Amino acid sequence: MMKCYFYHIFVSVTLARAHTNEQLNFMTKQKNVLPGFNLTLGYTLLYLSLIVLIPLSAAFIKTTELSFNEFWTIVTAPRVLASYKLTFGASFIGALINAIFGLLTAWVLVRYSFPGKKIIDALVDLPFALPTAVAGIALTAVYASNGWIGSWLEPHGIKVAFTPIGVVIALTFIGLPFVVRTVQPVLEDLEAETEEAAASLGANRWQTFTKVILPTLWPALLTGFALAFARAIGEYGSVIFIAGNVPFVSEITPLIIITKLEQYEYSSATAVAVVMLIISFLLLFAINGLQWWATRRNSVSH
């Protein structure tokens, strides 16, 4: 009852504020006097077209040299199909590992204090900052059968380097910061009151977590998952060192494109690239939709 009352006040205040904002916006829109609109927007569009849009369209134009049947034969060749399966499968598993452990990492970093926490918090971004080739050879050195972790896993029958498991390891590494960094701020903003309310209504910690906290985190978690997945699909540098690159077994799709390029098969390299581009664009739109959903949910629940 109490909560409803406050909620009501809060909503009316926010609505009032939104209303005045709208009025202000309306007033300023009438006479936006700041200079530079044509210059900056013009430059933005020109630069965007020259660097991104026109070059990307080159890929689509190049595929028109192929008939649809030729295109289809190239992009559904058994070796290419096997590479999709590995790329998407390993990316999915990597993103899933990151969703679980990223949530755990964000939780531990926000809720608990322990020595060295600040350094660990900063190091979470290492996969963003470390060049992928360096990550690739470092992971290979560690997970090879004579490496620190590899030599310890091998007696248990687990071979990581030069197998599909190695691909999963590399893709988990490069996607690691995404879930942590999307979940962390939401967890920080979470009000203690809702958890106290759940506890006072008799919920235990696990129930509070699954029924109160997790639903709030869901959009952020899903966004982080999608970002990690999208990043993993296109990844090349960190994977090729640890994967072994055996056709049909541990060959990722970006490597197929490179191999075709090195054999000067430009149209068929581009055909595979276009398939990946379309999937990436769809993912980008899905991520934008997720972020829109997340902000809308947050603004409603506040």
Place this chain on the structure above:
Amino acid sequence: MSNTITSQYTSYHTKVTRSRATSEPTWIRWSLIAVTLLFLSFFLFVPLVAVFTEALRKGFDTYITALVDPDAFSAIKLTLIAAAIAVPLNLVFGVAAAWAIAKFEFKGKSILITLIDLPFAVSPVIAGLIYVLIFGLQGWFGSYLSDHDIKVIFAIPGIVLATVFVTFPFVARELIPLMQAQGKDEEEAGLVLGASGWQILWRITLPNIKWGLLYGVILTNARAMGEFGAVSVVSGHIRGMTNTMPLHVEILYNEYNYAAAFAVASLLALLALVTLVLKSFVEWQVARNASNKEENN
């Protein structure tokens, strides 16, 4: 009894406001911390340490020899050149795009923001490929360029273009939300007081966004110096000519010259660590400024 202790505790330590009902038992807390640290060790700490131990495995002399090698030196030079061109280009673009998007209303704004994000979603390999399709020998301008003896692909311009592409959104993505949040009141006040557009930019907007700008530049620079996939496609791997540091690492590694490969890699890992330190510093500054502002209000 225990209740009074907890309430006393919370009153003394205002930061720890969680009561027992909304926190976990100590043993769960420490096991969760332990699992997290184990996970991060497997994926972050151990590989990072491995870069440096592998680099120094054959002794310090071998390490230095690998770094003063002329091919390594030219790779370092090319990496710096590519970053020195890509970072300012994307910096100017980022400020221009954020100015247009944050200060003005226009149709198709959200589409424009999505398009700026596009390079994030494109595989680095494809980023290299599209420039080969345009500037390569078989590409749109291929015959024109070869007639005029201009090399873009398998040369420095191609490497710079690929680097610009993969770092395209970083500054813009940092500045757009920041400038949207700051609004345009201060700029309009400057205009009323008679400042010109450039004066507003230099004296009002840039000082306001300097930390966000620096943050974007740090991220752009790290990615520019570390890019591998896109640069690999357009470089042609000509030793001492078109090799950047990451490509040099790959060549040494594929020649089984592991100590040298890791020596060059350790420089890049150091760069990554410096990036993280600078990034934390900027975040700390921003948090400090925000809390100062709150106190002043």
